[in-house]
Amino acid sequence: MSTPEENFAKLGLNLPPAPKPIGVYKPLLVDGNHCFVSGHGPLQDNGILQIGRVGVTLSLEEGKLAARQVGLAILSTIKANLGSLDKVKRVVKVLGMVSCNNDFEKHPYIINGCSELFAAVWGPDNGVGVRSAVGMGSLPGNIPVEIEAMFELI
């Protein structure tokens, strides 16, 4: 069986730099054998947050890729704080928030961009937790997707 780090390496994806807090909070906090991760945005490899609104300035596919980029930013935060993706045993909970207009309906499809990444890293059982996917009126700095998560540690 391959490790989460090995699984991630096989994907051929880059990790953006670990995001710095843009307010009074920690990106990640360890509490017993759990770790909580703050709401993350789609931080790009150049350190700049992608902006836009899903279904308005971003297509469905672009929105799903933005959610994957949020997932990559979360992985980067995990590596920066815990040293390795292998320190995480499994995904417990994801809250996926999509910035979109009131008539948008495809939130689960968008957030799958992050969830499929986690499933590829930690596997189809451990990489999949509970989830809510919902539509926000607005998100900080006009980012299209914000995701917070909770993991169980090894």
Place this chain on the structure above:
Amino acid sequence: MSTPEENFAKLGLNLPPAPKPIGVYKPLLVDGNHCFVSGHGPLQDNGILQIGRVGVTLSLEEGKLAARQVGLAILSTIKANLGSLDKVKRVVKVLGMVSCNNDFEKHPYIINGCSELFAAVWGPDNGVGVRSAVGMGSLPGNIPVEIEAMFELI
């Protein structure tokens, strides 16, 4: 003292079929002596999600009934995954999300539809946890209410 299963039977309500995930997530996850439940919608007995927007296409009473239906879908998920409502000791936390216009103000009244159901099943102390009730710009598939919850197990 009657059990949660007995309490539910007395209500004379039907459980809808346990909802299938509409994305990459688990409907329920057990973590130690807690269980987390994904965001659920108002799944009806025919297996179809009720749609609409509270205060627009649904009245207050219809919205509250939709929240109760979400609660019934959560009960169905609990029974399908844990075998019995008796496996749950108490409600810890509920996040109730209402799809509504910006001038809507009665979110607590709507989400009470779910909370009153849980209180009837697990009792006025164990059946009542902390809660946030808030208004969303949009929800998946145009459902009027989405609720996620966390329970403590026996």
Place this chain on the structure above:
Amino acid sequence: MSTPEENFAKLGLNLPPAPKPIGVYKPLLVDGNHCFVSGHGPLQDNGILQIGRVGVTLSLEEGKLAARQVGLAILSTIKANLGSLDKVKRVVKVLGMVSCNNDFEKHPYIINGCSELFAAVWGPDNGVGVRSAVGMGSLPGNIPVEIEAMFELI
């Protein structure tokens, strides 16, 4: 080292009365060595909730003060239920929800009003947890900010 109660006293701020639930929920629930706090609004010293919409009827500074007032209401709930702010060891998680229009972008600045209060009470490490700050279409009773939180107990 000063205690959380001493830190709070130094701030010279008043605590509003502990808010009564406006629905079927508990303001605070203890679960093992954690405590969960329901979504709170900006309850004022006179027991009335401040209303408004950030960026529309409230300026940025007024919005940030509203978030601080939500933090004070949470402190009041903690004191009423646990007896003392000293019973809380640290902040684990904050979800800060701002009622605002779709083009609003300064959610982290607003929610800092609460987070800076918590940091002053429990210190720059223990008083700062993970956080998401997001924009809601609407909040109960037209309040401008709603915040829920999770703490670790002593």
